[in-house]
Amino acid sequence: MVSPIDQHVQVWRRLASIADPEIPVISLVDLGVIREVQVTADGDCCVAITPTYSGCPAMQHIRDAIEVSLQSTGLRTLKIETRLSPPWTTDWISEDGKHKLKQYGIAPPHARSTVHTIDTSGLRRRPLSANQSVECPQCGSIETRCLSSHGSTACKALYRCSDCLEPFEYFKPI
Amino acid sequence: MKLPTVSDIDSRLLFALRMADSAVILAQRLCEWCGKCPAPEEDIAISNVALDLLGQARLWYAVASQHDPQHRTEDDFAFLRDTRDYYNVLLVEQSNGSYADTLARQFYFDSWHYLLLEQLTQSEDNSIADTASKALVEVDYHVRRSSDLIIRLANGTPVSKMLIQDGLHRLWAYTGELFIGDDHDEALALYGLIPRPDSLQAPWKRWIAEVFNEAGLPLPAPQTWMQTGGRQGQHGEAHAYLLAEMQCLHRSHPGVRW
Numbered sequence: 001m002v003s004p005i006d007q008h009v010q011v012w013r014r015l016a017s018i019a020d021p022e023i024p025v026i027s028l029v030d031l032g033v034i035r036e037v038q039v040t041a042d043g044d045c046c047v048a049i050t051p052t053y054s055g056c057p058a059m060q061h062i063r064d065a066i067e068v069s070l071q072s073t074g075l076r077t078l079k080i081e082t083r084l085s086p087p088w089t090t091d092w093i094s095e096d097g098k099h100k101l102k103q104y105g106i107a108p109p110h111a112r113s114t115v116h117t118i119d120t121s122g123l124r125r126r127p128l129s130a131n132q133s134v135e136c137p138q139c140g141s142i143e144t145r146c147l148s149s150h151g152s153t154a155c156k157a158l159y160r161c162s163d164c165l166e167p168f169e170y171f172k173p174i
Numbered sequence: 175m176k177l178p179t180v181s182d183i184d185s186r187l188l189f190a191l192r193m194a195d196s197a198v199i200l201a202q203r204l205c206e207w208c209g210k211c212p213a214p215e216e217d218i219a220i221s222n223v224a225l226d227l228l229g230q231a232r233l234w235y236a237v238a239s240q241h242d243p244q245h246r247t248e249d250d251f252a253f254l255r256d257t258r259d260y261y262n263v264l265l266v267e268q269s270n271g272s273y274a275d276t277l278a279r280q281f282y283f284d285s286w287h288y289l290l291l292e293q294l295t296q297s298e299d300n301s302i303a304d305t306a307s308k309a310l311v312e313v314d315y316h317v318r319r320s321s322d323l324i325i326r327l328a329n330g331t332p333v334s335k336m337l338i339q340d341g342l343h344r345l346w347a348y349t350g351e352l353f354i355g356d357d358h359d360e361a362l363a364l365y366g367l368i369p370r371p372d373s374l375q376a377p378w379k380r381w382i383a384e385v386f387n388e389a390g391l392p393l394p395a396p397q398t399w400m401q402t403g404g405r406q407g408q409h410g411e412a413h414a415y416l417l418a419e420m421q422c423l424h425r426s427h428p429g430v431r432w
Contacts, residue, residue, distance in 0.1 A: 051229075051308075053225075053226060053229060053312060054226055054228075054229025054230045054232070054233055054308055054309060054312060055225035055226050055227070055228045055229025055230070055232075056229065057225075084233070084304040084305060084307070084308050085300075085303070085304035085307055085308075086307070087304075087307045087308040087310075087311055088308075089311070147215055148215040148216075148218065148219050149219065149315055149318065149319050150218060150219035150220075150222035150223065150315070150319065151218065151222075152218065153222075154222050154225055154226060154312075158215060158218075172315070174311045174312070174314075174315075
């Protein structure tokens with residue numbers, strides 16, 4: 001008989017092994033998509049997830065992946081709850097997750113500014129991260145510039161390094 | 175000016191549909207550019223903006239479902255309503271025109287959308303506040319991008335300046351509707367669920383004036399007569415063609431699932 005605590009740990013462990021469908025080196029737990037796990041003594045489990053972007057096409061895949069990964073864990077029922085509030089933020093990405101992103105070739109997000117204001121100062125050719133330059137994940141240079149605030153997926157922006165001349169993607173702070 | 179009345183509908187349902195419909199119609203318009211934009215980076219960017227809007231439309235349709243006596247789903251709302259039952263603002267259904275026209279439309283919409291969502295995060299209704307909070311962080315990027323592009327085009331070549339000025343001028347008549355409320359808006363504002371539409375006009379004008387100023391463009395004449403009716407289900411001819419294209423597949427195979 002598995003205790004609820006052990007089951008709880010087992011569920012988290014399984015969830016930590018689910019990779020993001022787009023960025024296979026980072027797990028859903030690293031991304032901060034899994035918000036909460038509850039397991040009752042009877043084996044009823046509720047996993048709360050937060051969608052990254054509203055239109056993220058991976059969310060359905062993520063739900064399916066959670067269901068599949070939690071099979072054969074002895075759970076009686078599984079409910080996946082989507083929580084919109086508080087909205088997902090890149091601040092929830094673990095340090096380990098950020099490190100994995102960089103190794104994979106994606107510049108990890110800077111800390112998100114806490115105030116969302118429309119600021120026109122320096123609007124023309126303003127860098128995406130107004131106060132911090134983005135380091136090239138290939139060569140480490142900070143001489144990089146933003147080509148487009150919207151990259152290959154909703155969560156990423158397209159950058160180019162002026163030193164090594166390679167393009168790379170930047171995980172946008174949100 | 176007397177607006178037509180939308181009757182026999184819950185005000186909260188109508189508001190959620192107004193939000194969802196504007197997002198989905200604009201997403202559909204932006205998708206028409208897919209594969210045809212002037213630069214690959216623009217193609218990707220505009221598709222991403224469309225995707226965000228589509229996701230937000232789904233969230234608003236979920237809010238609408240809560241207040242719908244028929245318990246319609248997002249698919250029912252998006253694919254099985256005809257033009258007179260759509261409540262998007264007229265601005266978003268305008269045809270794409272040149273790329274500059276599209277960017278002008280996007281700029282007017284994004285700036286209003288941001289300010290509205292910012293207020294909605296304070297709604298007394300949790301489902302409105304939560305949905306708005308989610309959308310706001312995405313629309314923050316939209317408005318920065320579209321504002322930046324107005325300035326870049328205006329400060330580009332004489333041709334780019336002429337084209338963007340032309341687009342901004344032509345679409346000006348569709349911006350008034352964003353700030354004109356009806357009885358449904360009054361009722362919701364009274365209970366603190368939404369801001370009064372006219373309360374957004376001053377901050378919006380300040381924002382566009384800043385961008386126009388930096389772009390070196392003159393502001394359109396303030397007394398221009400404004401087009402209205404989209405929020406009441408009265409749309410232009412192009413709306414029906416847009417829906418036909420968008421809904422054709424779903425209507426051809428009723429009940430089919432992926």
